Amino acid sequence: MLKSILITGANAGLGKEAARQLALQKGMEKIYLGCRNLDKAKAAKLELERSTGKSIFEIVLIDVADLNSVRAAVESLKEPIEGLIMNAGGTGGKRFYEKTKDGVTQIFAVNLLGHVVLTEALLKAEKLTKVTLYAGSEAARGVKEMGMKRPDLKSSSVDEFTSICNGIFFGNTKDATKPYGPIKYMAALWMSSIARQYPEIRFVTMSPGATTGTEGFNTLSPVKQYIMKGMMRVMLLLGKVHKLEVGAKRFVDGVQNESFKSGVFYASKSGLTGPIADQGTIFSDLNSEIFQDNANAAIHRFIK
Ligand SMILES: NC(=O)c1ccc[n+]([C@@H]2O[C@H](COP(=O)([O-])OP(=O)(O)OC[C@H]3O[C@@H](n4cnc5c(N)ncnc54)[C@H](OP(=O)(O)O)[C@@H]3O)[C@@H](O)[C@H]2O)c1
Structure with a gap:
C-alpha cells in the first residue's frame, strides 16, 4: 500500500474525493x-481533515497550465512521493482554444502538457518511486451516448499529433468537447510510450467513468453546459453514470492495486459506467507502439 501521493486538481471533484478515500487507507502517511x-486549497484541506480525522494533507501550489509552476512544484517537494494522480483537467476554461506561451491550447496544457512535464521532472529528480495514474476518459475512444466521435486521425504521424497539441486539428471550433477526446486519447498513448521507457514505475491510465457531482462542465458555454448537464441527469436516472465515490474509487484502485498493468488504458467496458476493461481491446490504435511514440514526440516539440 502506498505511503505518499500527490494529486493534481485536488481541491474539487474527483481529485478531492480520491484524496479523501486514500487518506482512509491503511499506511497512508x-x-x-x-x-x-x-484559498481553494486551504478550504479543501480543512474539509478533508474534518471528514477523515487525519492531518496528513499538505498543499503544493501547482498550475499545470504553467510549466514554470510545474517545475517549481517538483522542486518544492522535500521528499520523493510513491504515487502521483494526474487528475487536473477537463474542458480547459472559457478560452480553451487560446494558446499558452508554449504554443499549445489551454485545454491541451491543462490536460496533458503540464502532466508530461510534471512526471518527467519528478522522474529526473528521482522523486517518484512507484506508480502514476492519468485521469483518462471514455471520450478517448468515443462516447456514442454523448455524441462524441472516436478520434479520427488520418496518418497518426508526429505532425498530425502536433496539430492536436496546438489546436490546428480542430479548425476554429468553439466547442471544447471536440478537442477533449483526442487529447485524452493522446494522453493514453503517451502513458503507454513512457511506460516502456520506465519499466520500474507503473503507468496506469484510468477513466473515472461518467461521474456526477463534479464541476467538470462549469466552464463550457451556457448552451453546451445545459445540454451536457441535462444528459448527465437523464443518464443518472437510467443508471448510465455513477456518483463521485464510484468514479474516484477507480483512481484509488488504479494506484493501489498492482493488477492494473503499466501502459494500459482502463475505462468502462461499454458505455460510461460499470465494469472496466483494457481499451486497447475496443480501439486497437491504442496498442500501436508507433502511434504511442509519435504522440510522445509531438508533445516534446512543445517542451524546451
Ligand atoms: N467527471 C467526469 O465525468 C469525468 C469523466 C472522465 C474523465 N474525467 C477527468 O477527471 C479529471 C477530474 O475531473 P472532475 O470532473 O473532477 O473535474 P472538476 O470537478 O472540474 O475538478 C477539476 C480540478 O482540476 C483543477 N484544475 C483545473 N485546471 C487546473 C490547472 N491549470 N492547474 C491545476 N489544477 C487545475 C481544478 O481546480 P480549480 O478549482 O482551481 O479550477 C479542480 O480542482 C479531469 O481530468 C477530467 O477530464 C472526468
Missing part, C-alpha cells in the same frame, strides 16, 4: 494536494 488556488 502523506497526501499532497496539488492545487493552483491557495
Whole structure:
C-alpha cells in the first residue's frame, strides 16, 4: 500500500474525493494536494481533515497550465512521493482554444502538457518511486451516448499529433468537447510510450467513468453546459453514470492495486459506467507502439 501521493486538481471533484478515500487507507502517511488556488486549497484541506480525522494533507501550489509552476512544484517537494494522480483537467476554461506561451491550447496544457512535464521532472529528480495514474476518459475512444466521435486521425504521424497539441486539428471550433477526446486519447498513448521507457514505475491510465457531482462542465458555454448537464441527469436516472465515490474509487484502485498493468488504458467496458476493461481491446490504435511514440514526440516539440 502506498505511503505518499500527490494529486493534481485536488481541491474539487474527483481529485478531492480520491484524496479523501486514500487518506482512509491503511499506511497512508502523506497526501499532497496539488492545487493552483491557495484559498481553494486551504478550504479543501480543512474539509478533508474534518471528514477523515487525519492531518496528513499538505498543499503544493501547482498550475499545470504553467510549466514554470510545474517545475517549481517538483522542486518544492522535500521528499520523493510513491504515487502521483494526474487528475487536473477537463474542458480547459472559457478560452480553451487560446494558446499558452508554449504554443499549445489551454485545454491541451491543462490536460496533458503540464502532466508530461510534471512526471518527467519528478522522474529526473528521482522523486517518484512507484506508480502514476492519468485521469483518462471514455471520450478517448468515443462516447456514442454523448455524441462524441472516436478520434479520427488520418496518418497518426508526429505532425498530425502536433496539430492536436496546438489546436490546428480542430479548425476554429468553439466547442471544447471536440478537442477533449483526442487529447485524452493522446494522453493514453503517451502513458503507454513512457511506460516502456520506465519499466520500474507503473503507468496506469484510468477513466473515472461518467461521474456526477463534479464541476467538470462549469466552464463550457451556457448552451453546451445545459445540454451536457441535462444528459448527465437523464443518464443518472437510467443508471448510465455513477456518483463521485464510484468514479474516484477507480483512481484509488488504479494506484493501489498492482493488477492494473503499466501502459494500459482502463475505462468502462461499454458505455460510461460499470465494469472496466483494457481499451486497447475496443480501439486497437491504442496498442500501436508507433502511434504511442509519435504522440510522445509531438508533445516534446512543445517542451524546451
Ligand atoms: N467527471 C467526469 O465525468 C469525468 C469523466 C472522465 C474523465 N474525467 C477527468 O477527471 C479529471 C477530474 O475531473 P472532475 O470532473 O473532477 O473535474 P472538476 O470537478 O472540474 O475538478 C477539476 C480540478 O482540476 C483543477 N484544475 C483545473 N485546471 C487546473 C490547472 N491549470 N492547474 C491545476 N489544477 C487545475 C481544478 O481546480 P480549480 O478549482 O482551481 O479550477 C479542480 O480542482 C479531469 O481530468 C477530467 O477530464 C472526468
